[in-house]
Amino acid sequence: MTQLSHLSRQIPAAFNLGRFVWTVLASGALSAAGCIETNPPPAPPPQITVPPVAYPPPLISAAPVAVAAVPVQKGPLFADDLKFLEDHGPVIQLESAEHGVVALSAKYQGRVMTSAVARDAASIGYINRQFISEGKTGAAFDNYGGEDRFWLGPEGGQYGLYFLKGKSFDFANWQAPASIQEGEWAVGEKSSSSVVFTRTIKVSNHAGTEFEVEVKRTVRVLTNQEVLSRLTGVTTLGPVKWVGFETVNQITNRGKKAWAKNEGLLSIWILSMFNPSPDTYVVVPFNKEAQGEIVNDRYFGVVPSERLHVFADLGFLTFRGDGLLRSKIGLGPSRAKPWLGSYSETASLLTLVAYDKPEGTKDYVNSMWEKQKEPYAGDVVNSYNDGPVEPGKPALGGFYELESSSPAAALAPGKSIAHVQRTLHFVGKRAELDPLAKAALGVSLDRVVEVASH
Numbered sequence: 001m002t003q004l005s006h007l008s009r010q011i012p013a014a015f016n017l018g019r020f021v022w023t024v025l026a027s028g029a030l031s032a033a034g035c036i037e038t039n040p041p042p043a044p045p046p047q048i049t050v051p052p053v054a055y056p057p058p059l060i061s062a063a064p065v066a067v068a069a070v071p072v073q074k075g076p077l078f079a080d081d082l083k084f085l086e087d088h089g090p091v092i093q094l095e096s097a098e099h100g101v102v103a104l105s106a107k108y109q110g111r112v113m114t115s116a117v118a119r120d121a122a123s124i125g126y127i128n129r130q131f132i133s134e135g136k137t138g139a140a141f142d143n144y145g146g147e148d149r150f151w152l153g154p155e156g157g158q159y160g161l162y163f164l165k166g167k168s169f170d171f172a173n174w175q176a177p178a179s180i181q182e183g184e185w186a187v188g189e190k191s192s193s194s195v196v197f198t199r200t201i202k203v204s205n206h207a208g209t210e211f212e213v214e215v216k217r218t219v220r221v222l223t224n225q226e227v228l229s230r231l232t233g234v235t236t237l238g239p240v241k242w243v244g245f246e247t248v249n250q251i252t253n254r255g256k257k258a259w260a261k262n263e264g265l266l267s268i269w270i271l272s273m274f275n276p277s278p279d280t281y282v283v284v285p286f287n288k289e290a291q292g293e294i295v296n297d298r299y300f301g302v303v304p305s306e307r308l309h310v311f312a313d314l315g316f317l318t319f320r321g322d323g324l325l326r327s328k329i330g331l332g333p334s335r336a337k338p339w340l341g342s343y344s345e346t347a348s349l350l351t352l353v354a355y356d357k358p359e360g361t362k363d364y365v366n367s368m369w370e371k372q373k374e375p376y377a378g379d380v381v382n383s384y385n386d387g388p389v390e391p392g393k394p395a396l397g398g399f400y401e402l403e404s405s406s407p408a409a410a411l412a413p414g415k416s417i418a419h420v421q422r423t424l425h426f427v428g429k430r431a432e433l434d435p436l437a438k439a440a441l442g443v444s445l446d447r448v449v450e451v452a453s454h
Contacts, residue, residue: 100243
């Protein structure tokens with residue numbers, strides 16, 4: 001699955017239905033783990049073909065740029081995406097009394113499909129209009145899009161859920177379990193600011209272990225005070241426009257056997273899909289004092305050095321979110337901090353993702369596509385950048401992801417684990433966004449832009 005370096009200069013053959021027409025530059029936007037005790041035959045990937053998108057050259061310079069006014073984000077408006085979704089099924093809308101609006105779908109497994117800082121503002125989540133319009137299911141990946149979706153890990157390895165027993169760990173054999181990507185989820189309690197989804201699913205892993213899992217997923221919008229309480233040292237959000245929501249994802253063992261390490265464990269895996277742009281950079285802080293590898297960049301071939309910059313002395317890294325080269329990075333529990341994010345200068349958009357990371361927990365499922373020596377030495381956070389899956393083949397749609405995972409769940413029958421992830425989007429001038437980035441990510445946006453120019 002190693003990517004050839006020349007692919008980094010190719011435009012993917014599939015890119016979100018051509019949803020974005022970039023007039024100056026494309027806009028971009030940007031996976032939580034707090035514990036509580038209490039495979040059909042493989043199908044080929046979706047062959048999505050749309051005209052290539054020609055990006056104009058980046059306009060970012062190393063020197064800080066004074067932004068006179070908040071630019072209008074390019075791309076579809078929230079209202080346009082909402083109408084499209086409503087044309088294909090019911091949509092649940094959550095709205096904060098203070099800021100922003102969020103669109104969800106029970107039809108698409110309780111996903112947060114997209115959000116915006118206002119109804120007349122740009123839609124931030126990635127929506128795969130072509131796949132939704134075709135109305136198909138049963139693909140290797142039913143890619144409806146969505147900026148917060150529920151999956152289960154691990155992906156690969158001897159306990160992986162995405163490769164049938166006896167199949168090699170190749171893209172041709174990759175198949176997301178039908179039970180997590182097909183079928184409408186039940187809607188429980190609902191208000192203008194929160195909704196509960198439930199579903200009982202069955203999955204089996206590469207080793208043949210079967211799991212019966214009850215899922216409860218609560219989505220709610222966040223208040224101004226809740227956002228401020230998590231940004232240390234920030235007392236006001238100032239003039240920025242913003243939207244924030246959290247998902248509380250709980251799984252319960254509804255089988256008759258305890259889940260055991262020697263048969264494979266599950267984890268809650270939350271993946272956030274966003275629209276890419278030429279100047280979108282993922283920013284991931286890490287623990288400088290920890291021992292061992294800082295970042296795993298070997299998932300789909302080593303990430304080219306111009307796309308991944310690691311600052312060991314400063315405790316952060318940047319990773320391109322342009323949707324042009326299939327690549328993935330991950331950080332383990334000793335390195336990962338409870339925040340990650342992304343920034344686009346041209347969109348004046350800062351996205352922050354926070355998750356609950358239990359102190360001292362070390363066992364996380366390993367999703368590498370290989371027979372693993374350490375199946376519980378996996379990553380806590382990941383970022384994925386889409387691109388052609390193999391030379392000469394299309395991308396999965398054109399997007400980038402921020403992801404987080406719960407610890408491995410060794411659950412007795414009837415016991416549960418929960419994973420909480422919060423997504424915050426801020427639109428404003430760089431100087432206004434900078435205190436928020438420093439509070440969450442520990443790095444100035446001036447430094448992120450400087451890195452992006454090299």
